[in-house]
Amino acid sequence: MKSKSNKFIELDTSKCIACWKCIDVCASQNMIKSIFLWHKHIVLKKPDNCSGCRRCIKACQHGVIRVITDNE
Numbered sequence: 001m002k003s004k005s006n007k008f009i010e011l012d013t014s015k016c017i018a019c020w021k022c023i024d025v026c027a028s029q030n031m032i033k034s035i036f037l038w039h040k041h042i043v044l045k046k047p048d049n050c051s052g053c054r055r056c057i058k059a060c061q062h063g064v065i066r067v068i069t070d071n072e
Helices: 021-026 056-059
Strands: 009-011 030-038 039-044 064-066
Touching: 009 039, 021 030, 021 039, 056 064
Parallel strands: none
Antiparallel strands: 009 064, 030 039
């Protein structure tokens, strides 16, 4: 199942410029490229495999990935 969120993070794929830096740093190798015609962005391959390390958030300079807080 591919997804744009899990219990730790949420993706705003409209901001993704397809630099793939988040994919390179993902410890659980959970992020994958989604390429369809001119739409290029990331998705979560297996959302439940995410460890919540936040490396992807630090790698993304475009605000695509945000932390989901306990208050949400």
